[in-house]
Amino acid sequence: MKKTSFFLIVLTFGLGLFSACNNQPQAPVAPAKLEMKAPQVEADESGFIFLEEFPQTDPHLTVKVSDDFTTATICYDGKEIQNVEEEYGLASDEATVHFLDANFDGMTDIYIGPGLSRTANALLVWDEIEQQFRLIQGSSLQNPMLHPETKSFIEGGSSSYCETDIARNEWDGIEILRKEHLAIVLDPEQYGEIDVEHRYTIIDDDDKVLYSTDELESLPEMWQTIISTYGL
Numbered sequence: 001m002k003k004t005s006f007f008l009i010v011l012t013f014g015l016g017l018f019s020a021c022n023n024q025p026q027a028p029v030a031p032a033k034l035e036m037k038a039p040q041v042e043a044d045e046s047g048f049i050f051l052e053e054f055p056q057t058d059p060h061l062t063v064k065v066s067d068d069f070t071t072a073t074i075c076y077d078g079k080e081i082q083n084v085e086e087e088y089g090l091a092s093d094e095a096t097v098h099f100l101d102a103n104f105d106g107m108t109d110i111y112i113g114p115g116l117s118r119t120a121n122a123l124l125v126w127d128e129i130e131q132q133f134r135l136i137q138g139s140s141l142q143n144p145m146l147h148p149e150t151k152s153f154i155e156g157g158s159s160s161y162c163e164t165d166i167a168r169n170e171w172d173g174i175e176i177l178r179k180e181h182l183a184i185v186l187d188p189e190q191y192g193e194i195d196v197e198h199r200y201t202i203i204d205d206d207d208k209v210l211y212s213t214d215e216l217e218s219l220p221e222m223w224q225t226i227i228s229t230y231g232l
Contacts, residue, residue: 038108039055039099039101039108041100046225047147048145048225048226049148050145050229051145054111061074072084088120091112091122095113096112096113098110102144103176110124111123111141119142122136122141123135123144124136125174141155142156144156147222152170154168165181165184166182166226166227177205180204181203182201182219182227184232197212
């Protein structure tokens with residue numbers, strides 16, 4: 001064998017061995033985080049932002065709710081990223097979608113539903129760590145509005161012909177925490193949840209009465225505005 005051929009064989013083998021030794025498995029590349037910057041909506045002179053003020057379109061997100069209202073298909077720039085299911089319905093009768101920053105973290109959240117009392121409504125909060133939406137449960141989420149100054153999420157709660165309950169919630173990340181609620185009753189003796197003496201009673205999450213009065217004007221200004229907004 002000629003020296004030249006032998007040299008080429010050795011060189012080729014060496015290059016192959018070098019290539020094999022350096023062809024180590026590469027660490028997987030983490031997918032880019034989705035841009036979920038929330039829409040900027042300013043509070044009005046009352047200090048609140050109402051549901052109808054939040055946009056129904058988003059630069060990246062689209063939400064399609066199934067005909068039976070049990071499934072929301074969420075797409076980002078036209079690509080499906082998540083299905084959210086609720087067997088009892090995310091909404092009822094209609095499914096209007098609003099994009100908002102429900103928990104004041106700067107990320108886009110999704111509210112589905114007419115917002116009316118005695119109807120199903122859903123709140124999907126963006127989890128930046130998990131890169132997915134979380135369905136908030138355990139709250140009726142009726143007639144929601146935000147109070148940015150106190151980072152409060154107000155929802156209309158339960159209502160009947162003789163009693164209305166409105167909750168003021170705050171947040172721990174993506175977990176919603178009820179801080180206090182206002183019970184409005186026609187007959188205090190008929191209020192079944194806790195003993196109340198007056199028409200308006202503010203109660204904390206431990207069922208402690210914080211304030212009770214028959215005079216609307218005696219309530220804290222925030223609650224006066226909330227009651228006026230709900231037309232109560």
